[in-house]
Amino acid sequence: MSHKQKIVTIDGPSGVGKSTISRRVAQALSFTYLDTGAMYRAVGLKFKEAGLDMADETALRKCLDSISLNLLPAGEGSENVGVILDGRDVSQEIRSSEMSMIASRVSAFPAVREKLTYMQQEIGKKGEIVAEGRDTGTVVFPRAAWKFFLDADPEVRMHRRAKQLRSKGESVDEEELLKMIIKRDRDDQARSIAPLCKAKDALIIDTGLMTIDEVTQTMLKVIRKELT
Ligand code: DC
Secondary structure (H helix, E strand, C coil): CCCEEEEEEEEECCCCCCCHHHHHHHHHHEEEEEEEHHHHHHHHHHHHHHCCCCCHHHHHHHHHHHHEEEEEECCCCCCEEEEEEEEEEEEEECHHHHHHHHHHHCCCCCHHHHHHHHHHHHHCCCCCCEECCCCCCHCCCCCCEEEEEECHHHHHHHHHHHHHHHHHCCCEEEEEHHHHHHHHHHHHHHHHCCCCCCCCEEEEEEEEHHCHHHHHHHHHHHHHHCCC
16 A cells, blocks of 8 residues: 555446535545545636636647636535635536536536646545546546545436435426436547546446445444555
């Protein structure tokens, strides 16, 4: 473990319980929770509000250069990290279904990935990070000491997401939601740069038949075995 970074990476498709589990693992270890998806969402919101022509690479890079992005720990009673974009609190705004799809779209642009990967590596430099996303074990932190890939059946994930959205007062069309989940998986897996895929050295956990608590405890056991 000497040549490895004291970093936990947790990757997988949407709706596998990644965020809740990552937050709990980070809390239990007193590590910092790095929600990389929130960063892609914030960039998506910035592009959307700028009315950017995404085919215009120069405009896109210019917009990225001017971005100011800060992540804050989740507030009291909140599931999600706080996100400050250009000085404005966008923590709630970036969590809509529309922003999920936009984030997935902008995450395919090399300029976006370059910028966010660099920012994430800077944040992770000192170690003691639990990084959650799609490529944290493969691209962002290939030398992380502990890598996990969480997976579950799309139907299971759809039901979890539906529950989450309903609890926020959003109405849900389950069939439509399932289609969106499958499309987002496909897009995230198909992009040519840093696609969603399992790191060779990641431990794969199917969260479909386990509770969040069971998954968290399984991971903590693995990590603590080697934690010095
Ligand atoms: O985890 P999330 O649902 O908040 O992520 C939103 C989108 O951002 C996801 O569809 C793909 C993209 N993403 C990415 O490409 N790489 C990451 N490390 C994290 C998220």
